[in-house]
Structure formats: structure tokens, C-alpha cells
Amino acid sequence: MKATGVSVIMAMLAWTVAVNAAPAEPKGELVPIKIDLPQPARWPGSPGEIKEVPNLEPSRDGKPYPQIFAPEGCGRLLSKGCKVTSSDLSPVVGDLAFVTDGRKEEAADENVRLVLHDRLQWIQIDLGAQREIHAVCLWHSFSPRIRVYFDVIVQVSDDPDFMEEVATLFNNDHDNSAKLGAGKDFEYIETHEGRPIAANGVKGRYVRCYSNGNIRDASNAYVQVEVFGRAP
Numbered sequence: 263m264k265a266t267g268v269s270v271i272m273a274m275l276a277w278t279v280a281v282n283a284a285p286a287e288p289k290g291e292l293v294p295i296k297i298d299l300p301q302p303a304r305w306p307g308s309p310g311e312i313k314e315v316p317n318l319e320p321s322r323d324g325k326p327y328p329q330i331f332a333p334e335g336c337g338r339l340l341s342k343g344c345k346v347t348s349s350d351l352s353p354v355v356g357d358l359a360f361v362t363d364g365r366k367e368e369a370a371d372e373n374v375r376l377v378l379h380d381r382l383q384w385i386q387i388d389l390g391a392q393r394e395i396h397a398v399c400l401w402h403s404f405s406p407r408i409r410v411y412f413d414v415i416v417q418v419s420d421d422p423d424f425m426e427e428v429a430t431l432f433n434n435d436h437d438n439s440a441k442l443g444a445g446k447d448f449e450y451i452e453t454h455e456g457r458p459i460a461a462n463g464v465k466g467r468y469v470r471c472y473s474n475g476n477i478r479d480a481s482n483a484y485v486q487v488e489v490f491g492r493a494p
């Protein structure tokens with residue numbers, strides 16, 4: 263059919279209206295994820311005590327970790343009050359619920375610390391349903407001793423047993439001593455900043471965090487783990 267001048271103009275008008283009605287970027291602009299930090303650690307020692315850690319991250323000269331950005335509305339705290347399970351069925355100190363209860367003022371209150379038994383252990387947060395995850399922040403024990411934890415591995419899956427479809431967000435097990443595959447991330451000094459880890463919208467219901475002792479002893483402590491993202 264031959265298009266008349268009027269029908270061409272009508273079609274162009276309709277096209278213009280349709281383009282103007284649709285937002286150019288449906289996900290919106292990226293904004294930093296807000297992570298609330300506890301008070302800084304109180305260390306009687308000096309950072310020189312940890313020089314024997316070969317895979318330690320380079321100094322940030324006192325600068326904070328870079329902020330993690332996510333689309334607007336994707337930086338909500340998802341993990342508060344969520345159920346926590348662990349490889350350690352009988353923790354040495356504290357309760358598994360400490361991991362997600364929102365209390366993380368370790369420099370002011372030692373009763374916020376969960377301590378798991380020695381060697382490789384994990385804790386696992388159940389977000390209740392599959393979520394779009396944009397960041398995870400871990401606080402192991404950061405006060406009153408300077409610590410660096412070994413084999414810190416953070417994974418996301420819809421499988422509570424982490425046998426299938428596992429996404430690894432962070433892995434600083436450089437020598438594969440945890441036998442989950444060697445990772446390329448650095449070991450780091452625990453501070454009140456925790457360790458913010460970008461997740462880039464990975465989807466999953468469960469977040470599992472491994473560790474394998476630290477420079478002081480073979481135990482594994484957690485003050486808090488926070489998962490940020492988007493809930494439906």
C-alpha cells in the first residue's frame with residue numbers, strides 16, 4: 263500500500279510520542295550504597311605486627327574503601343534479622359543470630375561477637391527468597407586486636423548446600439588451602455569499615471561466608487554481615 267503524506271506524518275507523531283513516554287534508562291542512575299559503620303577499633307598494638315602476611319592488600323593510606331554503586335532502590339539492607347546457619351553446630355562464643363542482628367559496635371561492646379571453632383568454617387544467611395544482590399559487607403573481629411583472616415570466601419547461591427550454581431563474590435585463598443579453588447583477592451586488616459564487596463546484581467537466596475582462622479589464632483569470629491540489594 264502506498265503511504266500518503268498524512269499517514270507518514272501520523273506515524274512519525276506516534277513514534278515521537280512513544281519515544282518520549284519511555285524513560286531512556288529504565289534502571290535509573292547509579293547511587294552509592296550506604297553502609298553504616300560502627301565506631302573505629304581500639305588497637306593497643308601497631309600494624310607492624312602483621313607484616314608476615316604475604317597476600318595482604320596494599321595500604322590505602324587511611325582512605326576508605328571505594329563506595330559501591332547500584333541502581334537507585336537496589337541498595338536496601340536485605341539481611342537484617344535473617345536466619346543464619348553454620349558449619350559449626352555449637353559456636354564457642356555467642357549466637358548465630360549475632361551475624362544479622364544489626365549490632366556491630368565491637369569497640370564498645372564485646373558481646374556482639376560470634377566465635378566459631380578453629381579451622382575452616384562458614385556461616386550462611388538465608389535471605390528468605392531469591393534476591394538481586396548488589397553488595398555484601400563483612401565484619402569479622404576488628405577490635406581490640408588487629409586481625410587478618412585467612413581464606414575469606416563469599417558466595418551466593420539458590421542452593422542451600424552450595425552444590426549447584428554458585429557465584430563467588432570474593433576469594434582471598436591465594437594458595438587454595440580451603441580447597442574451594444584459589445582466589446585472586448587480597449587478605450586485609452579487619453577494621454570498623456568491614457570489607458565491602460560488590461555483587462553487581464547477582465541473584466540468589468543464600469549468602470555463604472567462609473574463613474579459616476586468623477593471624478592471632480585458628481578461630482573464626484563475626485560481628486556482622488550485611489547484604490544489600492533489591493527486594494521485590
Ligand SMILES: [Ca+2]
Pocket residue numbers: 412413434435436437438439440
Ligand atoms: Ca589459604
